[in-house]
Amino acid sequence: MGLFEHLRQEAAAAPESGIVAVMNHGRRQEDVIPLWAGEGDLPTPDFIRDAANNGLARGETFYTWQAGIPELRQALSDYYKRHFDAVLPAEHFYVTGSGMHAIQLAIQATAGAGDEVIYLSPAWPNFAAAAGVAGAIPVPVTQDFNGNGWTLDPEKIRNAITQRTKALFINTPSNPTGWTADVETLKEILAIARHHGLWIIADEIYAHFYYGARRAPSFLDVMEPDERIIFVNSFSKNWAMTGWRMGWLAIHPSLGQTMENLIQYSNSGVAQFMQRGGVVALEEGDNFIRMQVERARQARDMLCARLAATGKVRLSPPAGAFYLLFGIEGITDSYRAAFDIVDEAKVGLAPGTAFGDGGTAFLRLCFARRIDQVEVAAERLAEWIRNR
Secondary structure, three states, X not given: OOHHHXXXXXXXXXXXXXXXXXXHHHOOOOOOEEOOOOOOOOOOOHHHHHHXXXXXXXXXXXXXXXOOOHHHHHHHHHHHHHXXXXXXXXXXXXXXXXXXXXXXXXXXXXXXXXXXXXXXXXXXXXXXXXXXHOOOEEEEEEOEXXXXXXXXXXXXXXXXXXXXXXXXXXXXXXXXXXXXXXXXXXXXXXXXXXXXXXXXXEEOOOOOOEOOOOOOOOHHHOOOOOOOEXXXXXXXXXXXXXXHOOEEEEXXXXXXXXXXXXXHOOOOOOOHHHHHHHHHHHHHOHHHHHHHHHHHHHHHHHHHHHHHOOOOEEOOOOOEOXXXXXEEOOOOOHHHHHHHHHHHHOEEOEEHHHHOOOOOOEEEEEOOOOHHHHHHHHHHHHHHHHOO
16 A cells, blocks of 8 residues: 555545646746736735834744734734724734634634534635544535525525534635625524524635625624634735735634644744734734725726626626636536636636535636736636637
């Protein structure tokens, strides 16, 4: 037997990312517009980088607070008061080595071998894969697509619950669909979780990227203080910090020691000089967020109009996030189509197959880039679609 056969089964079964497969195929080709990954084209702003550089220059390279430096935890508290009208003292917040790390810790805290966790699909693939690696069973609840966009029937969540269900993973606004739960839907999901004694892992990373109001509805708008809700979030999207790998958990303080223990046994905390960048991002970055959201809104509107004009595309302008999940007439294998579009149209898209149930016939495009580049990509795609 080879070495691979001796690996733990759950690790060996971890799926390759369909997004990365297309990226690896196209990243060395000339003139490809890369809209496949969930990040924009802006570098981290100078005021954030300067704060981290200053921390590094001061020699902040030693072990530090595992839960996060006090200044960052307080900045998170102030941020939630300012944007969510939520009074959450600093002890509610725990700094993690990325949003993905926060999700892994939330899974570890709520579900284990043989337990089931329900998530909404099509979905960013990392949650289901991380649950599987942890030994839990990810259970998709498929959303529907119609002329009004992507919708959720909460009854499907009820029907998916079994005696082994431990948690619901709710990402709103959603990657990749842009679906955004309204307050009534959040209330209904919370009522389901309460009735069955389930945890909610709330991924609200795109809360600011909402095109109907200053932010998307949040579980913070409908919950009581002692709910079984773990919020996972990241610095990546709001402040163009994808490469920093820094995120946070917002939890009830009674869970704090457990979460700090899990941090200790995974990465033992985030570098202090990096956290200095996080502090100023939260304190001084509101205008940068607003600029990014307006930029994305303009790109979204232009893109949807150009693709819809072909008469061969199924789409609905997303209410939130910065992705368009769309279908092209006659295409059922989006994985093959994504490779063809890279080679022939020179536009990099993510195949819907990467996002699980309900996504197979769709392609995902990230429009969080300067509008002239999105416009060129839209023209190339429209021409490729018309010539099929």
